[in-house]
Amino acid sequence: MRKDRMFWSTAALSMVFLIHFGFTISTVGTQGVDVCATCHVNATCEEKADGHKVCNCMYGFVGNGRTHCQDKDECQIGANKICGNHTACHNTYGSFYCTCLTGYHPSNNMATFIPNDGTFCDDVDECLVQGICGEGAQCSNIQGSFNCRCQVGYQLENGQEPFRPSQDKSYCTAVDCGPPQSAAHTVRLSFTGTSYLSQAVFGCSEGFRWKSGNTTAVCGAERVWEGPSLVCEEIKCGDPPVFPQATHQWNGSTAVGSRVEYFCNEGLWPMGGEHMSVCGGHGSWTNVTLQCKEVDCGEPPSFPHAAMLWNQSSRVGAQVHYQCNVGFYNAGKGNVSLCTTDGYWDPVDILCQEVDCGEPPSFSHAAMLWNQSSRVGAQVHYQCHVGFYNAGKGNVSLCTTDGSWDPVDILCQALCGPAPWLPHAVVEWQNGTVAVHRCQDGYRSRTGSNISLCGPAQTWHAATLVCREVKPPISKAEVFNESCLRWKAEMNGGHHEHYTVQFVGSRAYQKAFQDKQMLVFKSGANRPELCMNLLPGTNYSINITAQTANFSLTISANTSIQAPPVPHVTFRDVEGSCPTLGLHRTIHPQDAISIYQVFVLLLEGKVVFDCSSPHTPHFYGCQEPCQEYVAAEVQLAGTGRKLFFTVGDHQWYGGYYNAPLENGKDYYIILRAVSQWAGVRKQYCVIWAKVKGASYIIESVTLLTGGSIGLVAFIVLMGYSYTWYCKKQ
Missing domain, CATH: 2.10.70 (Complement Module; domain 1)
Structure with missing residues (x-):
């Protein structure tokens, strides 16, 4: 019905124009005048049945057909009347065309149309685009647009329902109730998680039993645990039992696990049986079978070379004292024994041994x-x-x-007193009249005598020994310029030294890598220097050995990483919504610590790009419009020699969203390569491509170089706006 109505409206409108604006010129009385020669350039000449000729303005123009035919604005009667519902009318010189409003598409699948061909605008079902509402959200189509609502088990963040992610910056997150809280005197028996409908089962703690309530808690849609309602009551055993001839020791607790220990009364000892009672889980004390009997320890034991002091009592608590005979001493740790409740004399650690003073002490000289x-x-x-x-x-x-x-x-x-003191020397031997000196550790003798003599006048003739410090052959070793080694050398003998330098390199990010080298040379310099071929991004252990002095010193050094190798990139100036870019690269040992980042820069106003900045803006983290963002991040470890990337394919790469480009805009695509290790970062940037919009005029483009790479552009854009959708390559 809509197609027919639109076709009739257009035909009727044309008929009105022809009837109202037709202009007829009679040839009567004007013989010799060619009417058709007087028609306007935008008019046609027609001959009627009666032989008269008429000048009529062409379709799309109005006027008298002779002196003027001006453009007719067909859109003035309204887009709905001339183009149909959900349309926009666009007047042109001598004609017009129609387009569909945002959220609608033409039935002929053409960007523009004329309504007399039956074309109409139908609603676009945005819900056919997978993931348009994001994770956990449900899409519902409406005329000219769509709405999103969170599914059960998800909650809306940043806004209210219904919402549209690209417009409201809202999204759905899974319900997370967090860890469930245990009720009093309960323990958690099982736990399936913290998401929606997750369950946690509880039971009563030890010493408690179920009284009432539900044992299960469920994570609800409002991020709150529902339940449990479990109520546990404590188990009590009451007072413990009482037994004749025995006393008990008890802390007064009647809870499960409480203990009561029973002891025979004084003068009695246990014959056997269980002397401990425990409060059990059923609320009763365990049985006690203790039996008590009167104690008699009998005669106490005797020990060699010891006398016994005893009052002849053998009941519980009676004591006997032991004392070693004269000429003997107690080599043990005690001399008293008690009659115990088990009917035995307590063991006593007494051992009488004959006194032996051993070898007498000696004195100097x-x-x-x-x-x-x-x-x-x-x-x-x-x-x-x-x-x-x-x-x-x-x-x-x-x-x-x-x-x-x-x-x-x-x-x-x-007779001369203590031996004389010499600097950095010690007395190795003396007998009162002669003292022999030697240099202390870390020093060596250079000149002089090492003997001091006691003279007739009871004065020392001191030794003339001179001791000088022995310094290590190698010290203060260091690596400079990340490739050369130097150290301080001590030539104690005054000769050239033979050196062996060994260094081993390893990389934490490249387990199989190892760099081993060894150099041998001879030098008499006080500060030898040696340059080595150390590789970048490597931890080195360097050992220096002075062979003559038999001395070694080991130091460690770290060389910095290099900037990643530059791939072969051909700059492309492309048009279209989804350009695919490619590069060739060289496999490098630093691939394990290197990444490629694809930056998208909108050329609108003034745009500056700093290659050395650690900032990596996300598409969803920038303000509208998004002037600069990372569309992809690729780890080079495991990446082949060739890499192809389609800009704006709606995919996620390394946690970054490759957002579709907006039509009618100009962009620069920049590739940044980064290597980072041990707190050092190296990078470089190249311009990979320029993506042009529907229409553009570039006023100026400036490329900044130096410490960073920057792009500054001033651009005037014209055209139309719609969303690009790309398939993943």
Whole structure:
């Protein structure tokens, strides 16, 4: 019905124009005048049945046919009347054409149409586009548009329903109730998750039992757990039982797991049976079978070389004391035994051994006169060596009953006093008249005598030994310029040194990589330097060995990474909604730490791009309009030598959305390659392509170089706007 009505309206309109604006000129009285020669350039000449000729303006023009035929604006009566519903009318010189409004498409699948061919505008079902509402959302088509609502189990973020993701920036997220809360005195037995309709099952804790309520909690659509309503009551056993001839020890608790321990009364000892009662899960105490009997420990044990002090009592608590005989000492740790409740005397750690003072102490510069006896009362005499005298008050020591030698006040001093002190030297040996010196550790002798002598006047003639510090052959090693090695050398012998330098390189991001090299050379320099072929992005362990001095030093160094190798990219100037770009690249060891990022820059107003910036804007994170965003991020590890990428294919690459380009806009597509490791980042950028819109005039384009790559463009755009959809390549 709509097609027929539109066709009739257009035909009727043409008929009105012909009747109203026709202009007839009679040839009567004007013989010799050619009427057709006087018609307007936008008019046609027609001859009627009666022989008269008439000038009529062409279709799309109005006037008298002779002096003027001006353009007729067909759209002035309204787009709905001339083009149909959901249309826009566009007047042209001498004609017009129709287009469908946003959200509708023409039945002839052409961008423009004339209504007399039966074309009409029908609603576009946007819900046929998969994922147009996003995850967890349901699409419903309406005339000229569509609406989105969250499905059950999802909730709307940033807005209200109904919504459109591209317009409202709203989206649906899965319901997450978080961990369920346990009720009092309960434990969680099972748990299926925190999403919608997830369940958690609870039970009563140990010592409690179910009283009422539901044991299951369910995650609801409002992100709240529904339940559980479980109520648990504590299990009680009451007071423990009482037994004759026994007492019990109890903390007063009657809860499950509480314990009561029973003990026989004083003077009785247990004959056997269970002496512990426990409150069980059924609310009752376990049975106690303890049996008690009067205790008699009998006569206490005796020990060699020890006397026993005892009052003849063998009942519980009776004591017996032991004492070692004269000339013996207790080598154990005790001397008292008790009659215990189990009918036995408590074990006593007593061991009487004969006193032995052992070898007497020795004193510096003194001889010891001793008959080798170390029993109680034995003596030892001390006498100072020749050249020394006793500066103390005694020289005799006795072996005492406590097994030690009596302290003796003897001090043998040299006639010249202590040996003289030499810088950085120690006394290796002396006898009061002679002292031998040596250099202390870390120093060595260079000149002089190492012997000091005690003269007749009881004064030392000091040694002339000079000790100098021994410095390590290799120190202060360092790597400079990431390729050269230098260190400080100590030539203690004054000769050239033979060096061996070994270095091993490894990479955390390339497990199979290893770089081993070894260099051997000879040098007498105080600060040798050696340049090596160290590879970038590598951890090195470098060992330097001085072969003559038999000394090694190991240091570590890290070389920085390089910028990723530049791929072969051909700049393309393309038109269309979904250009596919390609590149060839070289496989490189840094691929494990390298990525490609595809930037889309809208050339509208002033646009500046900084290649060295770590900023990676997301399409959904920028303000409208989106001037710059990352459309894709590709890890180079596992990527082949060739890479093809279609701009605007609605896919996600490395967490970035490859958004469709807007028609009528101009874009630059920039490829940025980044290598990053150990806190160092290297990158470069190349312009991959320029995508042109439907119509454009470029006023100026400037490419900035230097520390970063920038693009500045001023662009005037004309044309129409619609959404591009691309298929993934």
